[in-house]
Amino acid sequence: MDRGPFTLTTLGTGAALPARGRYPTSQILDVHGMLHLIDCGEGTQERMRGAGISFQRIAHVHISHMHGDHYLGLMGLISSMHLMGRRKELFVHGPKELKEVVDIQLRASGTYLRYPLRFRSLPHVNGHVVHADEHVTVTTLALKHRIPCTGFLFKESVGLRGLRREQLHRIPQFKRAAVKAGHDLEFPDGARIPNAELTLDPESPRSYAYCSDTAYEPDLVPHLEGVDLLYHEATFTEAMAGRAKETYHSTAADAARIAAAAGVGRLLLGHFSSRYKSPDPLLTEALGIFPRTVLSHEGGVFPVRTRDGA
């Protein structure tokens, strides 16, 4: 069955002080053509231009926390959207302080946005519904960082059932929506065709979880169970476990342990400390614990696939 994209693009993989060639955290999740921007470090606009991503297709922005490497690019993006003539509303989900920071800067610059900016402040809990539409439901993950930090779980909506091509002639046009929704087909004379005869299972919904920045936090595991793609920060290797603990960050091994315990499809690493000129040692460390691990990179594109490869 044809379905829309559910594809992640990683725009930046650096930590607070990015190494040369790395940029601060920012990702784009394309859900059936609607773009979700996840974190927005300084220079995200430029990274998006480089990746050929149109700003105006972004419908939702999700900001995890108020460390600069995760949000400092937002103000410029909001302003560019305005200057480029945006009229369509933009939803921004983030810590309540983010709204203050944006408002004070709009005021100081004398900017009156020509599009509605809908700000939704995030509670620091697991499972709060950030957004839901016919394509996706976004919920929060309570990460463990020096300041409140929220991850995001994107679950594709369960699709409608597919009509079996060879059965189409038996289903009156006005009954098709009900059948796709899983109802049996009933006739005025009491006859009934069971739904299973007429339809195919919908494709499995895909899911993506974003965990950045966080110390090792096993409480997340039940919320990440069976996720198809897990992005988990991996700032350090185990050799720097003390520094990781001190700064509320994870080692690559920590990330892999979370991935293994939650039985995710694939693990994607990012947020690499500038001390690692190459992120290979982080990958090697994680692979020893969780084999289905990959590294994010600037401009990397990762189509989310279900466990059965759909």
Added chain:
Amino acid sequence: MDRGPFTLTTLGTGAALPARGRYPTSQILDVHGMLHLIDCGEGTQERMRGAGISFQRIAHVHISHMHGDHYLGLMGLISSMHLMGRRKELFVHGPKELKEVVDIQLRASGTYLRYPLRFRSLPHVNGHVVHADEHVTVTTLALKHRIPCTGFLFKESVGLRGLRREQLHRIPQFKRAAVKAGHDLEFPDGARIPNAELTLDPESPRSYAYCSDTAYEPDLVPHLEGVDLLYHEATFTEAMAGRAKETYHSTAADAARIAAAAGVGRLLLGHFSSRYKSPDPLLTEALGIFPRTVLSHEGGVFPVRTRDGA
């Protein structure tokens, strides 16, 4: 006579929506080895890395106004300086709203800077002394923009007089400072050697004026008279004079008229609208009015020279 550098590096030449390859406004003025950062658009840190400029050598930051393309890179720079272990104080001169914007973000990120951040708010007047030391005096220029916008005039301090090598034997060691400062040499017996016999004139001080962003503002002319290098924004050509007026920006001809009226040494253009893929039409227009005009470019280095070429 050997004297320190007085050299401008232009890091970005774009306007609010930079064209590909252009970056928002930011400049570095190296005054005898002490760096002044003038405006700091998003991505300035990266531009500085590219130009091999050490963040920690920056002693003063001057922010002209609260439009994002002139200050959005500051917060990240302040944070990077902190993460890189800065202990030396940093002076930030800018609109009073800038302090609020910085403070609220330091608070939201739970950052306690390890170095003193000295904020000085700028009045919107001509001639207010922003900073003065043995190398330079920085004063304000009241530009004319949609929101209060301040330019900066950097005047090298007049140097001490040079001692004539062949006269050195006549000047007791303990009298040299007084002679360099211009005093005649007096002896206890009442004898006196006139200063002019012992010393050479100090070199002419160099000066640099920064005017961005501003509508055509002839009131600036008396404050710019005889400046060695004038940076003046040139967002549009005359064909867009209406748009320039509406947005409180200048055309290249406006910039050239100001330069001609003030009799400056050289005119440097920047802040080019993204509609000009190449800034050549802006240069051509200015050259017709003021022949000593040059274009700024990303990473451009412009040693400031006095009119007599020193």
